[in-house]
Amino acid sequence: MMMQHGYLLEQLLNGAFVCEVSHSEAFRQLQNEQTREDFDQYLRPLNRRLASNPEGSVWFLAWRELSPPLREQLSQQFKDTLDSLVPMLKLLQLAQETLGHENVLTANDILNRHDMAARIENNPSLREQLQALVQTRFFQSQSDDVGGQLKQVFDRLRSHGYLHQPHKDRHHYIVTGKIDYLIDLTRFIREEENIYIDDELPPSQEDLLE
Amino acid sequence: MSTLDYHSEAVKKGVERLKILGRHGELLMQSYYGVAPDEAQLGARAINQLMDANILERLGEASGLTLSDPVRQMIVHLIADEQRRKVNADIGDFLLNIRKLVTKIYDAEGKGNYQGSAYWQAQLGQEVDDLNSRIATGIKSLWNRLNTDFAFVSSVQEKIEENEKAHNEVLRWLDGLKLIDFKELIKFAGSNGGLRHILVRQLQDQVSGHFGSLREVQSRLNELMARFRQQQARNLLVRGMLQFFQDKPNFQPSDYSQRSHVPDLLNQAAPLYPSVAIALDRQHDSQEMQQLLARLPARPEREAEALSVAQPVLAQDDATILAKRRALHEDVVSFYLSVLDQQRNQYALDYLHASELDWDPEIWIYQVIADYQGLSEAEQGAFHLHYKEVEAGPFNDVRLIKDVELQLLSEGLS
Numbered sequence: 001m002m003m004q005h006g007y008l009l010e011q012l013l014n015g016a017f018v019c020e021v022s023h024s025e026a027f028r029q030l031q032n033e034q035t036r037e038d039f040d041q042y043l044r045p046l047n048r049r050l051a052s053n054p055e056g057s058v059w060f061l062a063w064r065e066l067s068p069p070l071r072e073q074l075s076q077q078f079k080d081t082l083d084s085l086v087p088m089l090k091l092l093q094l095a096q097e098t099l100g101h102e103n104v105l106t107a108n109d110i111l112n113r114h115d116m117a118a119r120i121e122n123n124p125s126l127r128e129q130l131q132a133l134v135q136t137r138f139f140q141s142q143s144d145d146v147g148g149q150l151k152q153v154f155d156r157l158r159s160h161g162y163l164h165q166p167h168k169d170r171h172h173y174i175v176t177g178k179i180d181y182l183i184d185l186t187r188f189i190r191e192e193e194n195i196y197i198d199d200e201l202p203p204s205q206e207d208l209l210e
Numbered sequence: 211m212s213t214l215d216y217h218s219e220a221v222k223k224g225v226e227r228l229k230i231l232g233r234h235g236e237l238l239m240q241s242y243y244g245v246a247p248d249e250a251q252l253g254a255r256a257i258n259q260l261m262d263a264n265i266l267e268r269l270g271e272a273s274g275l276t277l278s279d280p281v282r283q284m285i286v287h288l289i290a291d292e293q294r295r296k297v298n299a300d301i302g303d304f305l306l307n308i309r310k311l312v313t314k315i316y317d318a319e320g321k322g323n324y325q326g327s328a329y330w331q332a333q334l335g336q337e338v339d340d341l342n343s344r345i346a347t348g349i350k351s352l353w354n355r356l357n358t359d360f361a362f363v364s365s366v367q368e369k370i371e372e373n374e375k376a377h378n379e380v381l382r383w384l385d386g387l388k389l390i391d392f393k394e395l396i397k398f399a400g401s402n403g404g405l406r407h408i409l410v411r412q413l414q415d416q417v418s419g420h421f422g423s424l425r426e427v428q429s430r431l432n433e434l435m436a437r438f439r440q441q442q443a444r445n446l447l448v449r450g451m452l453q454f455f456q457d458k459p460n461f462q463p464s465d466y467s468q469r470s471h472v473p474d475l476l477n478q479a480a481p482l483y484p485s486v487a488i489a490l491d492r493q494h495d496s497q498e499m500q501q502l503l504a505r506l507p508a509r510p511e512r513e514a515e516a517l518s519v520a521q522p523v524l525a526q527d528d529a530t531i532l533a534k535r536r537a538l539h540e541d542v543v544s545f546y547l548s549v550l551d552q553q554r555n556q557y558a559l560d561y562l563h564a565s566e567l568d569w570d571p572e573i574w575i576y577q578v579i580a581d582y583q584g585l586s587e588a589e590q591g592a593f594h595l596h597y598k599e600v601e602a603g604p605f606n607d608v609r610l611i612k613d614v615e616l617q618l619l620s621e622g623l624s
Contacts (some may be wrong), residue, residue, distance in 0.1 A: 013481065013482045013483075014481050014482070015480070036338060048482075051474035051602045052474065053474075053475060061478070061479040062474050063477055071472075072467075074472065074476060074477060075465050075467040076376060077478060078466065078467060078476055085455075086452070086455050089452045090452065091447055093449050102364065103366065103441045106441070106443050106444070106449045140455045183448070184493055185475050185476075186447055187447055188473065189463050190451060192464070192466070193463055193464075195450075195454050197446060197447070197449075197450030197453075197454070
């Protein structure tokens with residue numbers, strides 16, 4: 001019975017985040033509760049089970065039973081994610097300001113790399129932000145020009161599953177549901193650590209320009 | 211459209227009749243507002259044209275000309291005030307008017323004044339049309355706002371406020387529609403066919419349609435509101451947390467992985483890469499295997515590149531590997547010394563077995579050859595390596611080294 005889900009299973013075992021954008025067919029299969037139970041049954045001997053973010057917009061595999069070495073692995077993984085958190089939040093801000101969007105990037109948003117490069121090129125403040133971004137360990141790029149730096153950023157985002165590129169030879173990318181996961185994780189940290197966020201934040205640069 | 215036959219009968223007829231509508235526009239609007247057309251002034255020819263075109267109709271022999279239903283509907287849509295955003299769902303007023311008109315109709319009929327009764331019925335029809343168009347326009351305006359995601363305001367906060375306003379509009383309409391009591395209307399209509407048609411069939415259909423649309427709008431508004439609130443929360447979260455991390459660059463959250471309950475968000479299993487290979491011993495798959503083999507693309511010459519990206523050996527493994535390699539080398543040196551000491555040729559594998567060393571035979575032979583090649587020219591001159599080879603297969607000329615014999619040359623080490 002699991003034969004038909006071979007591809008999805010392999011993706012999940014490989015550590016993929018399955019969402020509507022990245023794996024539309026597989027994601028649809030996972031909406032069925034019986035399918036999810038079959039998966040859990042199948043994954044039991046591998047000490048794994050299906051897990052999702054609170055809204056169920058992205059699925060991945062979690063450990064079923066935790067042992068000290070597995071906790072150690074999770075702890076290390078969390079540290080890695082934390083290292084990428086600030087660069088990722090900065091990237092979200094950069095993308096939002098570059099595109100002049102009212103909202104933070106969200107799943108299904110379409111990004112055109114060339115278009116973004118042109119906009120950043122023409123704006124010294126955005127150029128500076130990108131420069132700072134590619135100096136972080138997560139995005140590091142040796143390139144001096146905006147095009148090369150942005151290419152590195154996009155490549156990193158794609159390899160970490162945040163962007164889906166429908167056509168290899170074209171420059172548009174779709175934001176995947178993994179961004180939801182990152183936002184949920186950020187929210188979790190905020191709640192756990194009781195971090196206070198002021199509703200009346202200082203105005204962004206854009207507001208000042210208006 | 212390009213395939214449309216402009217000379218067809220249907221097109222000609224349509225154009226002709228639209229012209230009739232235009233020619234009698236004023237008269238038709240008067241009729242819509244209840245002024246019966248003056249038939250004498252209009253003339254028999256025009257009356258026939260209008261009736262043939264199903265624009266005007268005569269309900270009974272004695273009654274005057276009235277607008278046909280489709281034309282009335284069309285006028286309702288044409289004059290609907292699209293700009294009307296402030297919905298005044300004053301259905302109470304509407305019901306009051308209906309009650310008054312019904313009383314007038316029955317009064318007139320009681321006095322045998324059928325022309326009066328027809329006039330008031332027309333008024334009643336308009337009252338219903340008017341309510342209908344007000345609600346339809348209101349719903350259309352709500353959909354417009356919904357479908358554009360309230361694009362006429364820019365900030366999420368304003369969108370949330372607009373959504374709340376729209377939501378209140380829907381609630382007012384729904385509350386208003388609930389005031390319409392069809393039991394009462396059925397009683398009003400009694401056995402009067404005309405009234406029954408307007409108040410029961412027509413109005414009830416329309417009202418139930420509006421209920422459906424309003425519920426749909428309501429659920430869409432709720433969805434949109436949830437999305438707006440989520441977006442607002444996300445925007446705030448990203449900006450706020452970035453600010454926080456910038457203010458406190460050394461911030462370290464606690465290690466959630468050590469808790470008794472680890473939330474799913476932090477419990478991501480390590481990747482597992484399943485590997486598979488073709489089962490070469492399954493005879494009945496040989497056909498497929500051959501096809502697979504034939505389909506394999508030519509191997510690109512990128513070996514060198516592939517090597518440069520190979521994972522470096524982990525540091526902690528280095529020491530053990532080096533120690534093993536050194537031990538192997540020392541054992542091979544002992545083999546060479548043994549040949550020297552005993553002054554006779556020896557096979558590498560024989561020595562391996564005799565010394566009870568547990569090196570893999572293939573690795574052993576490889577190391578014997580490697581160490582021979584590592585000797586200085588003078589030292590190499592003291593020995594000769596004989597390769598004991600076999601062909602890999604009857605049709606394969608590759609020669610496999612099965613063993614090597616180390617021969618001590620007579621001159622020995624000079």
